Amino acid sequence: xxxVREKKPASGFNRRAFISGAAGAASLPLLAQxxxxxxxxxxxxxxxxxxxxxxxxxxxxLNVDARTTLLxxxxxxxxLTGSKKGCDHGQCGACTVMVGGRRVLSCLTxxxxxxxxxxxxxEGLSQGDKLHPMQQAFIDQDAFQCxxxxxxQIVSAIACVKEGHATNDxxxxxxxxxxxxxxxxxxxxxxxxxxxxxxxADKQKG
Numbered sequence: 001x002x003x004v005r006e007k008k009p010a011s012g013f014n015r016r017a018f019i020s021g022a023a024g025a026a027s028l029p030l031l032a033q034x035x036x037x038x039x040x041x042x043x044x045x046x047x048x049x050x051x052x053x054x055x056x057x058x059x060x061x062l063n064v065d066a067r068t069t070l071l072x073x074x075x076x077x078x079x080l081t082g083s084k085k086g087c088d089h090g091q092c093g094a095c096t097v098m099v100g101g102r103r104v105l106s107c108l109t110x111x112x113x114x115x116x117x118x119x120x121x122x123e124g125l126s127q128g129d130k131l132h133p134m135q136q137a138f139i140d141q142d143a144f145q146c147x148x149x150x151x152x153q154i155v156s157a158i159a160c161v162k163e164g165h166a167t168n169d170x171x172x173x174x175x176x177x178x179x180x181x182x183x184x185x186x187x188x189x190x191x192x193x194x195x196x197x198x199x200x201a202d203k204q205k206g
Contacts, residue, residue, distance in 0.1 A: 051115050055080065056124030062111070070114060071095045071106035074121060082122035082151045086180075093179030096152035096159075097121045103159035122151035125158070133199035134158050137192040145183035153179050157193045158200070166197045 045066055053060045053070075055078060062077050074080045074097070083106055086094030090108040097106045098120040125132035134154050137143070144150040156179045160166055165175035172193050173186070181189065 049112065051111055053078070053111060053115055053119060054117065055119045056121060057118075064111060066110075066112060068111050069107055070097070070099075070104075070109040070111045070119070073111040074106065074119075080121050080123050084148055084151060086149065086152075091180075092149070092152075093156060094149050094152040096156045096179065098155055098159060101159075101162070103156050120155070122155055125154070132158070133203065134161075134192070134196040137196035137199075138189075141188045141192040141195060143185055143188040143192040144181075145185055149179060149181050149183075153181065153189060157189070157196070160193060161197045161200050166193050169194075 048063045049066045051062050051064060051073075053062065053073060055074070060078050062073060064073060064077060068077075071083060071085060074083055075085065083097055084094040085107060086092035088107050090105040093105070095105055095107040096103050098104070099109070099114050100117040104114075125135060131139075132154075134157050138150065138154055138157075144153070153176070156176060160172065160175045163175065165171045169190055172190050176189065176193070
């Protein structure tokens with residue numbers, strides 16, 4: 001007997017092909033992850049990075065966490081402990097150093113951001129046994145008590161003079177206000193800045 005039913009045209013849908021394609025699509029992220037594993041590892045922010053800091057005229061090569069601050073690089077990795085960690089929030093000034101001739105708060109500065117600039121710390125101010133005029137002035141004027149803030153005070157005071165803000169007592173107080181002295185030696189600090197300013201000017205001329 002002849003089958004008179006009409007054969008429906010093929011819809012083009014193949015269940016086996018669909019399942020195979022879906023499985024392949026699901027595996028693409030895994031394949032991409034495997035292929036890019038090496039690149040992902042190279043970009044891992046938790047891995048240490050190489051950095052070279054120009055500190056007090058000497059290049060210091062370090063391998064540190066990318067999030068390392070300049071203060072921690074100086075203290076923990078280079079061994080220059082003169083710069084102090086006070087508040088660690090950029091509010092006390094104990095960590096002040098000079099970068100490119102400008103004073104910065106090293107606790108808020110990433111080491112990676114200053115690797116091509118000249119960094120000067122309290123240890124780099126003297127020339128052998130000869131103290132910097134500001135260091136000598138702090139001694140002469142008894143401008144410290146406990147001494148914890150003194151390195152940052154001295155570095156900031158040098159910058160204050162170089163910036164032209166040491167012409168009178170009010171300016172000195174204003175432009176040194178970012179450096180806190182918990183022992184309240186402020187009058188002596190102002191006197192020290194006033195003493196050192198002429199000597200620094202003579203040194204620059206010479």
